[in-house]
Amino acid sequence: MKEKINEMKKEEVQIKEMKKEEVQIKENKKEEFKSEGKLLVQNKTVVVPGQVLAEGFDFLPSYGTYRKGDKILANKLGLINLEGKVIKTIPMAGRYLPKKYDVIIAKVIDVGMNAWRLNINSAYNAMLISKEVGNTGGGYNSYPQKGNLSKIYKLGEYIFCKITNVSGQNLVDLSTNGPGLRKLYNGRILYVNTHKVPRIIGKKGSMVNMIKNATGAKLVVGQNGVVWIQCEPKMEAIAVKAIRKIEAESHIPGLTGRVKEFLEKETGNKITEETNEHSEEHKQSN
Amino acid sequence: MNNDSQENMIRLLSEGLRQDQRAFDKFRDIEIEYGVVEMAEGSAKVKCGNTEVIAGVKLKLDKPYGDTPDQGILMVNTELTPMSNPRFEFGPPSIESIETSRVVDRGLREGHAMDVKKLCVEKGEKVWMVNVDICPVNDDGNLLDIGAIAAIAALKNTKFPEVDKDGKVNYKKKTKVSLPLLEEPLPVTVIKIGDHFLIDPTENETNVLESRITFTFRKDGKLCSVQKGGDGSLTVDEITKMVELAKKTVESNRKALDKAK
Amino acid sequence: MTYKNRLDGRKNNETRQIIAKAGVIKKADGSAYFKIGKTWAYAAVYGPRELHPRFMQNPNKGIIRYSYIMMPFSGMGERIRPGPNRRAKEISMVSQKALNSVVNLEDYPNTVVDVVVELAQADAGSRCAGICAASIALADAGIPMKDMVAAVAAGIVDNTVCLDLDYEEEHYPEFAKEKVDSEHVADIPVACIPSTGEITLLQMDGIIDSTQLIDAVKLAKEKCAEIAEIQRQAVRARYEGDKK
Numbered sequence: 001m002k003e004k005i006n007e008m009k010k011e012e013v014q015i016k017e018m019k020k021e022e023v024q025i026k027e028n029k030k031e032e033f034k035s036e037g038k039l040l041v042q043n044k045t046v047v048v049p050g051q052v053l054a055e056g057f058d059f060l061p062s063y064g065t066y067r068k069g070d071k072i073l074a075n076k077l078g079l080i081n082l083e084g085k086v087i088k089t090i091p092m093a094g095r096y097l098p099k100k101y102d103v104i105i106a107k108v109i110d111v112g113m114n115a116w117r118l119n120i121n122s123a124y125n126a127m128l129i130s131k132e133v134g135n136t137g138g139g140y141n142s143y144p145q146k147g148n149l150s151k152i153y154k155l156g157e158y159i160f161c162k163i164t165n166v167s168g169q170n171l172v173d174l175s176t177n178g179p180g181l182r183k184l185y186n187g188r189i190l191y192v193n194t195h196k197v198p199r200i201i202g203k204k205g206s207m208v209n210m211i212k213n214a215t216g217a218k219l220v221v222g223q224n225g226v227v228w229i230q231c232e233p234k235m236e237a238i239a240v241k242a243i244r245k246i247e248a249e250s251h252i253p254g255l256t257g258r259v260k261e262f263l264e265k266e267t268g269n270k271i272t273e274e275t276n277e278h279s280e281e282h283k284q285s286n
Numbered sequence: 287m288n289n290d291s292q293e294n295m296i297r298l299l300s301e302g303l304r305q306d307q308r309a310f311d312k313f314r315d316i317e318i319e320y321g322v323v324e325m326a327e328g329s330a331k332v333k334c335g336n337t338e339v340i341a342g343v344k345l346k347l348d349k350p351y352g353d354t355p356d357q358g359i360l361m362v363n364t365e366l367t368p369m370s371n372p373r374f375e376f377g378p379p380s381i382e383s384i385e386t387s388r389v390v391d392r393g394l395r396e397g398h399a400m401d402v403k404k405l406c407v408e409k410g411e412k413v414w415m416v417n418v419d420i421c422p423v424n425d426d427g428n429l430l431d432i433g434a435i436a437a438i439a440a441l442k443n444t445k446f447p448e449v450d451k452d453g454k455v456n457y458k459k460k461t462k463v464s465l466p467l468l469e470e471p472l473p474v475t476v477i478k479i480g481d482h483f484l485i486d487p488t489e490n491e492t493n494v495l496e497s498r499i500t501f502t503f504r505k506d507g508k509l510c511s512v513q514k515g516g517d518g519s520l521t522v523d524e525i526t527k528m529v530e531l532a533k534k535t536v537e538s539n540r541k542a543l544d545k546a547k
Numbered sequence: 548m549t550y551k552n553r554l555d556g557r558k559n560n561e562t563r564q565i566i567a568k569a570g571v572i573k574k575a576d577g578s579a580y581f582k583i584g585k586t587w588a589y590a591a592v593y594g595p596r597e598l599h600p601r602f603m604q605n606p607n608k609g610i611i612r613y614s615y616i617m618m619p620f621s622g623m624g625e626r627i628r629p630g631p632n633r634r635a636k637e638i639s640m641v642s643q644k645a646l647n648s649v650v651n652l653e654d655y656p657n658t659v660v661d662v663v664v665e666l667a668q669a670d671a672g673s674r675c676a677g678i679c680a681a682s683i684a685l686a687d688a689g690i691p692m693k694d695m696v697a698a699v700a701a702g703i704v705d706n707t708v709c710l711d712l713d714y715e716e717e718h719y720p721e722f723a724k725e726k727v728d729s730e731h732v733a734d735i736p737v738a739c740i741p742s743t744g745e746i747t748l749l750q751m752d753g754i755i756d757s758t759q760l761i762d763a764v765k766l767a768k769e770k771c772a773e774i775a776e777i778q779r780q781a782v783r784a785r786y787e788g789d790k791k
Contacts, residue, residue: 046783048783049692049693049779050693050741050742050779073693075691076689076691092786093576093689094690095594095595095596123597156290169657170655187294189291233298233300233301240305251786325585325668326668342618343620344625346626365619365629367616369572369591376614417619417626419619419629421618421667424574457625
């Protein structure tokens with residue numbers, strides 16, 4: 001009898017020990033799970049497809065990144081943008097993806113009976129129907145007549161317009177019915193990297209206004225990476241160079257200072273805080 | 287092309303300015319590298335602004351043409367592919383690539399660039415056939431002039447391959463013998479926009495030109511080929527101005543060719 | 548006697564020297580060249596853009612259209628006559644399929660991404676060099692892709708598995724300095740997605756055992772991880788050079 005009790009006690013002890021081990025294992029696992037995810041890249045660095053950005057489950061993948069097992073990898077060329085535990089990238093290359101409400105510069109590639117077809121520097125073309133031409137669109141006060149569409153916008157002309165809709169099938173609708181939207185002429189068209197447009201415009205238009213004030217240029221920047229410049233010839237080259245400079249150096253900090261220095265040196269005009277702050281409400285219009 | 291672009295360009299030009307701020311009579315900076323494709327008998331890579339071209343030379347022993355049994359054969363080909371410019375299409379050679387090939391070819395042939403008699407191995411039976419292929423890598427205008435510079439550089443870089451006792455070519459071994467080059471005919475293209483004449487047009491300038499003439503000069507200053515293009519017409523005065531402009535410019539290109547090794 | 552010392556002294560799993568650079572063709576949306584030994588491939592990417600003819604469009608996602616071209620002076624031996632040829636068409640097709648599984652074009656239905664690959668010099672391993680260049684060019688163009696695709700040609704020379712054969716090794720019995728056990732040389736191009744280890748291109752020409760095939764693929768797969776790092780660095784280098 002005593003032996004049995006001893007045995008049972010032994011078993012009890014064993015079971016207790018086993019349970020202790022189990023609890024220990026569970027704790028260990030919890031520890032692993034809780035362990036600090038390791039971030040392998042710094043904020044604002046350039047990352048490329050397949051590059052491992054972080055390890056562990058602490059971080060969350062977002063735009064331009066994805067999770068594979070316990071790692072987060074990049075799936076696009078871009079600049080790391082860390083927001084707390086969310087890792088996403090800002091794209092640095094790639095064609096313009098049309099978005100509703102964007103204001104862009106489009107080029108007429110076909111004139112039909114009721115509508116125009118336009119190239120918007122993207123993977124897709126866009127349509128502008130005659131109803132959507134604003135009063136200021138072609139200098140017409142009345143409704144454009146059918147069949148006379150070339151009188152308003154001709155083949156090859158550049159139009160400053162807005163996107164009113166992007167359908168599921170990526171069909172893009174445009175309109176020139178709005179303030180400042182119009183045909184652009186007597187100027188030079190420049191194509192820039194669509195991802196650099198926010199830098200070219202600057203906060204509240206500060207960058208583009210700096211260029212305008214230094215060179216006296218009329219500048220319209222479309223969100224699709226098309227830029228229109230109207231300027232006195234000598235200043236035109238400087239304005240173009242400034243834009244190219246922004247494109248090339250946008251990922252290097254201190255850009256605004258460098259552009260200011262460049263413009264002052266090339267134009268001989270001093271750029272003061274006042275001239276810079278006078279940014280108009282419409283960041284794209286002249 | 288858009289009338290507006292042309293008007294804007296003319297406005298710039300009237301102030302003496304080009305879009306890339308070059309002088310009207312200057313080429314973009316030319317960089318030449320010889321022998322970039324070691325496996326070819328001869329090769330060269332030329333960069334002029336953003337236009338970049340690779341030219342290669344391949345030699346072959348073949349039967350001569352019936353009417354020239356004691357002369358070697360020189361053939362020039364230009365491959366315009368969508369790699370260098372998306373407006374080029376795959377398929378049979380476009381008229382543009384044909385014109386480029388033929389103008390360079392005529393310059394070399396009429397300019398007697400090579401002593402083709404020295405390419406004869408056995409009269410009526412075996413001669414050397416020299417194939418030059420011009421392959422643009424990036425097109426920012428003026429493929430003709432720059433392609434021709436690459437072609438000449440590749441020819442200068444060429445060495446005959448060894449021929450074994452059975453008369454078969456051993457491409458893996460090169461001799462030290464160069465091609466019998468006598469001359470280096472170089473084309474210079476002059477374009478007209480409005481009342482202005484420009485040398486070495488970029489793609490934007492090419493898209494709005496009214497007329498162009500390509501003049502090919504030999505080392506001794508003589509013209510050996512002329513080709514007019516473009517939809518516009520030219521007065522005799524204008525042609526006179528253009529040929530003088532071209533003549534001045536060709537010398538600096540020659541210097542670039544000689545300097546590079 | 549098995550192939551102990553390679554003709555140029557390389558180790559069995561050593562490739563020739565690799566030089567890769569992105570952004571070399573200004574007109575393209577993305578571009579690169581990839582040099583391995585003497586083999587030199589250029590790649591240009593244009594797109595996504597509208598695809599014509601319409602019947603080729605895929606309403607669910609964009610497609611890749613790959614064109615493999617050899618410059619006429621690029622080969623060892625006689626000039627290569629330009630124009631469509633069956634070998635180039637086949638290489639274009641398998642290369643396209645090698646890239647399809649990494650690229651994500653669901654946001655771009657009905658479009659095409661044109662990849663044009665041209666060989667300026669071809670000294671064996673040309674289709675692999677083309678794929679490597681194309682991969683860098685696609686990343687450079689900002690195309691969404693879950694990883695690079697790296698490719699290298701494995702081979703079996705005199706019963707020995709090695710990587711990245713050059714022209715002489717491909718014709719080994721001709722160049723052998725010692726007696727060879729096996730006259731056969733096998734050429735095994737392999738493309739691989741490094742992060743998953745998946746193989747996206749596999750071809751073999753030669754006479755080998757099935758075990759030799761697996762050994763070759765394993766060796767190539769290891770190397771692909773290293774090559775992918777070189778590819779990624781090439782894409783980054785375009786932007787990093789400025790941070791001084």
